[in-house]
Amino acid sequence: MAEPTVVVVGGGLAGIAAALRAADRGCAVTLLESRPRLGGAAFSFRRGELTVDNGQHVFLRCCAAYRWFLDRVGGTELTTLQDRLDIPVLAPGGRSGRLRRTSGVPAPAHLTAALAGYRLLSVADRARAVRGAVALRLLNPADPSLDRRTLGEYLRRHGQNDATIAALWGIVATATLNLGPDDASLALAAKVFRTGLLDSAAAADIGHATAPLGELHSVAAGAALAGAGVAVTLGARVETVGGGPVVRFRADGSVREVRPDAVVLAVPPRELFALAPALSGTAAAPARQLQxxxxxxxxxxxxxxxxxxxxxxxxxxxxxxxxxxxxxxxxxxxxxxxxxxxxxxxxxxxxxxxxxxxxxxxxxxxxxxxxxxxxxxxxxxxxxxxxxxxxxRQAAGTAPLRPGPDSGLPGVALAGAWTATGWPDTMESAVRSGVAAAQHILGVASSDLVEFAA
Missing domain, CATH: 3.90.660.10 (Polyamine Oxidase; Chain A, domain 2)
Incomplete structure (x- = not known):
């Protein structure tokens, strides 16, 4: 029996993860990327003698999917991960604080000492912060009603003031949700605080690349794709993806058309509907509203x-x-x-x-x-x-706009950090979406592919 053929459109983390998982399951995979590099939104470039990351991308110990990705592409040694959470917090005038977990203490008590000694808040506000942590730990991130509320509204309802939000909760929330607490979805915030900080003591230990991101997400990932037998075409401009499925793209000055068994569209919503207009009539259509x-x-x-x-x-x-x-x-x-x-x-x-x-x-x-x-x-x-x-824009009310891997078109799956992974738009979400897309097109149970803790 001939091996299934799969085309992955997009060479960011979601597309790379989908391609690797499909190839690992015996598919003949082609990955098409319009840029001259892999890595999507997490990349490096040269400036004189320096190699510059476009931005700082971190991960946490609880990011099981991204850590699997690092292992799969041979990039773990190009990163570092804290032995325990330790965030220096600085303010003008020489004031400072430290958010550090206590070793050997289970969650959520592992942060008690840090809150008690957090000098950027008054003693009264530190007590308020403990009340806020208890309230956040009671939330269920899967509760759909939370997405209709904002983190800021919830925190204020549970005794938090501007000082605690700015000097504590906002430090984490704004960085992970790319939105201020008064606009951010409470559901996504609950995911961040429960999974990352409050449910497991070690979950929030911070990791980051010690090499340029390009070495991880383009060089190492490219080598892993080649080793898995994935055919990567850079500079490939996909023009249309239609039913069948059929993919029409331009590469090396010529237009090609292929008819694989399945396609993974690992591109952002602003590109998705231009490539596959038929998606406007499917359950994926609400994603057009994502800002x-x-x-x-x-x-x-x-x-x-x-x-x-x-x-x-x-x-x-x-x-x-x-x-x-x-x-x-x-x-x-x-x-x-x-x-x-x-x-x-x-x-x-x-x-x-x-x-x-x-x-x-x-x-x-x-x-x-x-x-x-x-x-x-x-x-x-x-x-x-x-x-x-x-x-x-991870605002309140966006959960219904995030489709799962099923695009609604036969043989076409969706991937990207913006899809319904249950996580905020992060590298972790991107990898999870790629694995989910591979699982969908292969029609196998998650236990037969890769299963990550929620």
């Missing part, structure tokens, strides 16, 4: 070290999160003694169209408020990267 939310990253290269922290969160400052990218960028080799910091600003609607020079000036000054040594350092380079469509 997007931007992320802005500010990159600053100093002539000397200004901090010893690998990363930190900010409160009362434009700097939401800042990461030391000196090693991974190659700065240590090209300019010994310098330091490269990358600032990530989520929910960046107010910043996305601001001129780069104004953004740089604002954030160089903000970094100097947090890191006194930066005031004496020379800025060798500073620039801005923008992801206008970084994630879908």
């Amino acid at each position: 997007t939310a931007p992320i802005v990253n500010v990159h600053v290269v100093y002539d000397r070290p200004v901090t010893d922290l690998p990363f930190a969160a900010g409160v009362g400052t434009p700097v939401q999160w800042v990461f030391d990218r000196t090693e991974s960028s190659g700065l240590r080799r090209s300019r010994p003694g310098g330091q490269y910091l990358a600032v990530t600003v989520s929910a960046a609607d107010d910043l996305i169209d601001v001129p780069a020079r104004a953004i740089v000036d604002r954030f160089v000054a903000a970094l100097a408020e947090l890191f006194p040594r930066a005031r004496r350092a020379e800025v060798l380079d500073a620039f801005v990267t923008r992801e206008r469509h970084a994630t879908f």
